[in-house]
Amino acid sequence: MKVAFETSPSFRLHDPRPTQKENPYTFHLPSEEELAEVGIGTIVKLIFSAVPESEQYDAERMWVIVERRDGSNLLGRLDNTPEDIPALTLGDPVEFKIHHIVGIDWDDPELQMRFSNDFNKWFGRCFVDDAVLERRARVGYVYREDSEHEEEDKYPDTGWRIRADVEQLSQEEYDDTPCSYVAIGAVLNRDDSFVHLLSEPVGSRFLRTQGDSYERCQEEE
Template sequence: MTWTLDSVYDRNKEAPYTFYLPSPPMLKLLQVGDLVKLIFLSDEEHEQFIGERMWVEIVERNEVIFKGLLRNIPSYITELSYGQEIQFTYEHICDTKLEDPEASKWDYYLDTKIVMTRDVLEKRSFNLMLKDEPNEENHLGWIFFSGYEPEGYNGDLDNYQVVSLGVALNIDDSFLAFVEDEPFSAYERDTETGKFNKMIDYDWG
């Protein structure tokens, strides 16, 4: 079995609102003795295994290259062991023990909830947005539809899923312009321009 370090930049590019990146000022503050978290990938497939996130203690660094010692015991990757020397760069650091002021925006994207039909999640596209009265703390009241749900689909509660706001923003962050709208707001995407238009006469009954 061989292992590699995952690129946090690539992961963040795929999910910019749900995959946290330590801010550059925090990374610049890292010094010998600090702990950083890296994602270790294996070329061997394991059920429910995407990668092992493990802490590494920095023992040496220059402007771009770090050396560290693994401070976790791997669960899957047998070629790694506690105390093993690891060489890495900024590209591999997914978390630190430092207090990062920038982390709060990811907390908001992850902790704030909206509702999507499962059709939206499958198609990774939404074309209708409705804002109802939120009935739970940290819930915005927004409901997203693909616009292609079959007849009778929307009447089945099993076809809906509560997800993080960041999930919607990863699909289309133009929604940020409307996120704070008052309840009983409705928007439909214009198929020609791709932009959302407010529906003044939406039938909430």
């Protein structure tokens, strides 16, 4: 009987905690309170990778039905058919730790309601200098203008525009740095010094001071 815990000759389970630590605004994990409710019959999502590494997929996220729990140690059965992990099949038993869980499918409406969150708010889009995304410069200036995209977009434009700190780049770099249209959470993962400003209205402009505070600039007419 194939049973895998963290690694096996056929696959390994990812520990998602380092990824979440690096990307707190865009990589959501269940809270400790949620994990405490996981028990027999709960359907949880884990991240698997083939061993040796698959040429088609870096990883596959799949559901597992919990059959046994002993503290932080769990045993379940795979509830998906892997795309490219040949030695793993639907119904196989999988041993894992509570920290391997990246998602929970709550059958109980009460639990589903209790653990609902507004994590998607960090996926609204913005324009940002690539120098910020590449960690070559901190955020130096932020302003909000009318959205350029349709409201029906799954993740609409927030209107926020984020510029790099000119003091950390040459004038040529600052003038020529490309920008990207990304989730605002991707910017906050690099520099969240302006997160408290995100509820400010269209027309708002803020310049970063020497520290991490921001001064409001005169709004353009």
